[in-house]
Structure formats: structure tokens, C-alpha cells
Amino acid sequence: MTYPLSTAVQPGDTTLASQYNDLRSDALTLGNPESSSALLGQLLNNYRSDLALHGNGAEITLNPCALMIEGVPACSETTLTKTVSALEFPSAGLLQIAVEKSAAGAGMQLVVQSNLPVSAGRRLIGSCYWDPVVQSVSSVRSITENLRGAANIDCAAGRLTLMAGNPTPTSDINSADTLYYVPYGGNRIPLYRSESGWETVQFSALSVPLSGLNTSCCYDAWLHLDGSGLPRLTLLALG
Numbered sequence: 166m167t168y169p170l171s172t173a174v175q176p177g178d179t180t181l182a183s184q185y186n187d188l189r190s191d192a193l194t195l196g197n198p199e200s201s202s203a204l205l206g207q208l209l210n211n212y213r214s215d216l217a218l219h220g221n222g223a224e225i226t227l228n229p230c231a232l233m234i235e236g237v238p239a240c241s242e243t244t245l246t247k248t249v250s251a252l253e254f255p256s257a258g259l260l261q262i263a264v265e266k267s268a269a270g271a272g273m274q275l276v277v278q279s280n281l282p283v284s285a286g287r288r289l290i291g292s293c294y295w296d297p298v299v300q301s302v303s304s305v306r307s308i309t310e311n312l313r314g315a316a317n318i319d320c321a322a323g324r325l326t327l328m329a330g331n332p333t334p335t336s337d338i339n340s341a342d343t344l345y346y347v348p349y350g351g352n353r354i355p356l357y358r359s360e361s362g363w364e365t366v367q368f369s370a371l372s373v374p375l376s377g378l379n380t381s382c383c384y385d386a387w388l389h390l391d392g393s394g395l396p397r398l399t400l401l402a403l404g
Contacts, residue, residue, distance in 0.1 A: 170187035
């Protein structure tokens with residue numbers, strides 16, 4: 166961060182009023198032009214640790230807040246609104262929600278885009294799922310909500326086994342045609358949904374067939390949510 170108006174003062178130099186005023190101006194806007202930056206007081210007064218994003222139909226709103234956008238303080242003391250349209254986003258899918266610094270003044274505006282990273286002059290603040298058929302957004306979540314969800318996820322309660330219904334076989338299993346993931350120490354697992362972040366789901370026995378696999382290849386076994394939101398056990402070949 167630079168302070169373009171301020172200059173160093175050496176021992177013995179006379180301190181001019183202009184030097185003090187330039188230092189004050191730099192400090193108030195963190196080195197940015199006052200014509201296109203919020204003041205430090207606005208930034209501190211309107212800062213929110215939890216960004217309040219909401220969705221209603223095709224409309225996304227952000228409660229008043231202050232943020233740093235690419236090193237520039239920005240502030241909105243009124244609710245920001247963005248209406249998503251099928252003309253702009255004709256396909257269903259995940260949208261990234263960002264704020265964009267206004268060209269002049271201290272303000273910012275709410276914007277959405279379909280891919281990452283966000284464009285220059287913007288700051289990512291959340292995501293939502295867009296359905297152009299019903300003209301509606303859902304699973305509107307801020308980054309702070311996603312981080313909070315990741316911090317509170319449960320441990321996976323379950324165990325891989327080659328014996329149906331038995332997470333801890335006591336004898337060797339020389340051959341099997343199915344791999345199971347069964348409840349062990351509980352029946353809840355945290356899984357990631359791209360539209361809404363981490364969530365904990367309940368499960369019963371999950372399985373995947375072993376027939377037809379390459380015997381000279383290693384496989385990763387992993388859990389995920391399918392298109393219907395149900396947990397699935399899947400094998401993925403390595404290499």
C-alpha cells in the first residue's frame with residue numbers, strides 16, 4: 166500500500182502544515198484518491214464480519230457494508246440489489262457473486278458472473294444457483310457462510326469394508342466383488358455441494374462393484390453427492 170501524498174521527514178527538517186495535511190489525507194483513504202475512495206471512518210463504521218446476502222426470485226440483495234476492493238476502501242450505506250436475467254445467463258448453474266468498485270465516489274455495486282476468477286476491480290463475496298426456467302436464484306450463500314460451514318463440518322462416520330454390513334471383519338477376505346462404505350461410529354458424513362457448500366448428510370450402506378477393474382491399477386475411493394443430492398461411493402483410477 167502506497168501513500169502518494171506523503172513524504173519522509175528527516176531529523177532537523179521543518180514540519181510544514183502541508184506535510185501534516187498530506188499525511189492525514191493519505192491516512193483517511195489508505196493512500197487512495199479521496200474522489201474515488203471511502204474514508205477510513207466509513208470503512209470501520211460499516212464493516213461487517215458476516216456479509217448478509219439474500220435471494221428472492223431473480224433478485225439478489227446485500228445488506229449495507231464496507232469492504233476493501235483491490236486495496237481501495239468501498240462502502241454502501243444502503244442495500245445493494247442485482248436482478249439476474251435469463252438473457253444474461255441462459256443456462257442453469259452456479260453463479261459467482263461479487264462487488265465492483267464504482268468508478269467515482271465511495272460506492273460499490275453488486276454483480277454476478279458465471280466463472281472464476283472474478284474480473285479486475287471486483288471482489289468475490291458469495292455464490293448462488295440460477296435457474297433460468299423459473300427465473301429464480303437459490304442457495305444464496307456468502308463466503309463467510311461457506312467458511313463457517315467448513316469450520317463446523319462433522320467427521321466422517323463410516324468405514325470401507327469388503328463385507329456387507331460389517332465394518333470390522335475379523336477374518337481375511339481373499340476375494341470380493343463389491344466394496345462397501347458402511348456406518349461405523351455413526352451414519353453422518355460431510356459432503357460438498359457446489360451450489361451451497363459443505364453439508365452433513367445421513368447415509369446407510371453405500372457400495373460400488375469391483376468387477377471389471379484394472380488389476381494392475383490403483384483406485385481412489387471417494388464419496389460425493391450425485392445429481393439428486395444422494396451420497397454415492399465411487400472409484401477413480403489413478404494414473
